[in-house]
Amino acid sequence: MYYGIAIFPQKRVQDLVNSYRKRYDPHYALIPPHITLKEKFELSDDKLEKTVADLEKIAKQMKAFKVRFHKVSHFHPTSNTIYLAIDHEEPIVELHNQIEQLFEPVEAPYDYIPHLTIGQKMSEDELHDVYGSLRMRKFELETLIDRFHLLYQLENGSWSIYQTFLLAKQ
Amino acid sequence: MYYGIAIFPQKRVQDLVNSYRKRYDPHYALIPPHITLKEKFELSDDKLEKTVADLEKIAKQMKAFKVRFHKVSHFHPTSNTIYLAIDHEEPIVELHNQIEQLFEPVEAPYDYIPHLTIGQKMSEDELHDVYGSLRMRKFELETLIDRFHLLYQLENGSWSIYQTFLLAKQ
Numbered sequence: 432m433y434y435g436i437a438i439f440p441q442k443r444v445q446d447l448v449n450s451y452r453k454r455y456d457p458h459y460a461l462i463p464p465h466i467t468l469k470e471k472f473e474l475s476d477d478k479l480e481k482t483v484a485d486l487e488k489i490a491k492q493m494k495a496f497k498v499r500f501h502k503v504s505h506f507h508p509t510s511n512t513i514y515l516a517i518d519h520e521e522p523i524v525e526l527h528n529q530i531e532q533l534f535e536p537v538e539a540p541y542d543y544i545p546h547l548t549i550g551q552k553m554s555e556d557e558l559h560d561v562y563g564s565l566r567m568r569k570f571e572l573e574t575l576i577d578r579f580h581l582l583y584q585l586e587n588g589s590w591s592i593y594q595t596f597l598l599a600k601q
Numbered sequence: 602m603y604y605g606i607a608i609f610p611q612k613r614v615q616d617l618v619n620s621y622r623k624r625y626d627p628h629y630a631l632i633p634p635h636i637t638l639k640e641k642f643e644l645s646d647d648k649l650e651k652t653v654a655d656l657e658k659i660a661k662q663m664k665a666f667k668v669r670f671h672k673v674s675h676f677h678p679t680s681n682t683i684y685l686a687i688d689h690e691e692p693i694v695e696l697h698n699q700i701e702q703l704f705e706p707v708e709a710p711y712d713y714i715p716h717l718t719i720g721q722k723m724s725e726d727e728l729h730d731v732y733g734s735l736r737m738r739k740f741e742l743e744t745l746i747d748r749f750h751l752l753y754q755l756e757n758g759s760w761s762i763y764q765t766f767l768l769a770k771q
Contacts, residue, residue, distance in 0.1 A: 432612060439761050442602060446756040453757070460630035463761040580762055586616040587623070591609050591633040592750055595765040 433584040434474050434593070436486075436530060437465040438523070440547065440574040444500065447572065448515065448549050455513065455550025455561060462590040466517070466545050468527050468579055472534065482533060483594060486581060489529045490596035495577035496522045500547060503565040511553045513562055514546035515570060526579070577601070603754040604644050604763070606656070606700060607635040608693070610717065610744040614670065617742065618685065618719050625683070625720025625731060632760040636687070636715050638697050638749055642704065652703060653764060656751060659699045660766035665747035666692045670717060673735040681723045683732055684716035685740060696749070747771070 439445065448464035474482060500515040517523065523545040550561060578597045582590040609615065618634035644652060670685040687693065693715040720731060748767045752760040 442753060442755065442761070445761060449755060449757050449759075460759075463755065463759060578764070580765075583612060585612060585619060585633065587619050589619075589630075589633060591612070591615060592762045592765065594748070594767075595750075595762065597764075 436469040438579045451549040495598040495601045500572040511558045512551040514548045520545045606639040621719040665768040665771045670742040681728045682721040684718045690715045
């Protein structure tokens with residue numbers, strides 16, 4: 432089965448991001464707005480229980496934290512993705528690193544940059560238009576991150592939920 | 602904020618149900634296939650923590666169980682909904698009853714019948730056609746129910762995840 436690990440920011444952040452995703456993200460209907468902690472990976476049923484226990488350990492040892500989304504950025508020309516960038520992203524990178532250590536090392540094609548996608552798989556023109564209109568805008572969005580989720584992918588490409596992992600209290 | 606409480610059956614059940622929902626359920630893109638434990642309700646932020654603690658208590662005191670989906674049924678003429686009916690539904694009804702006791706009693710318009718929707722808001726003709734073609738079909742689907750989830754609704758009508766509650770081991 433295919434799994435993924437993600438953080439969902441607080442509702443008002445998800446609502447704002449969805450107002451863009453509706454137009455610019457073909458994954459809009461497949462999953463709510465999220466920060467990916469670990470990209471889609473395959474896990475056999477017999478390894479699920481151990482993985483869940485390991486994720487619980489990681490969650491318990493990290494304190495909840497706040498992050499701020501402060502500006503729009505993009506991954507062009509690597510990919511035609513526009514996203515909300517995260518100020519002081521270190522705790523998310525740390526969480527990502529700890530999670531990756533549970534799994535076989537993969538030759539990751541890119542460095543991990545935590546981000547909240549607002550558009551992807553856009554045409555060049557669309558990307559430049561949207562980025563051009565949003566790049567000067569100041570965002571003042573904050574969200575508490577006190578949990579992350581293990582999801583699994585259904586046959587239609589959408590993501591269903593397996594389990595929540597709560598970080599320690601702040 | 603609006604919340605809901607639901608059970609997601611195992612993946613192969615969700616995949617089968619989605620093959621029908623894609624055509625017959627306008628909520629197809631808003632939430633994965635689910636058994637509703639508590640319909641959409643409003644909860645103020647200051648009551649969230651207590652509600653979560655109460656749901657944890659309920660979950661811990663109930664053992665995980667299996668259910669079987671054995672046939673297709675419908676709620677016509679109350680509503681034009683077709684669903685997979687659940688054999689030995691008692692543990693789900695019990696879970697529902699315990700959860701409802703946490704909240705102000707509401708004048709529920711119908712008895713609670715646990716079900717897994719495969720189509721809703723259908724026209725009369727469509728309902729009769731689909732039910733007619735599925736009513737003789739035997740389903741032999743089983744799913745382990747060892748958790749339920751508290752969800753919240755985004756502005757676009759879709760449901761995001763707040764927390765998982767694990768039942769006690771079988």
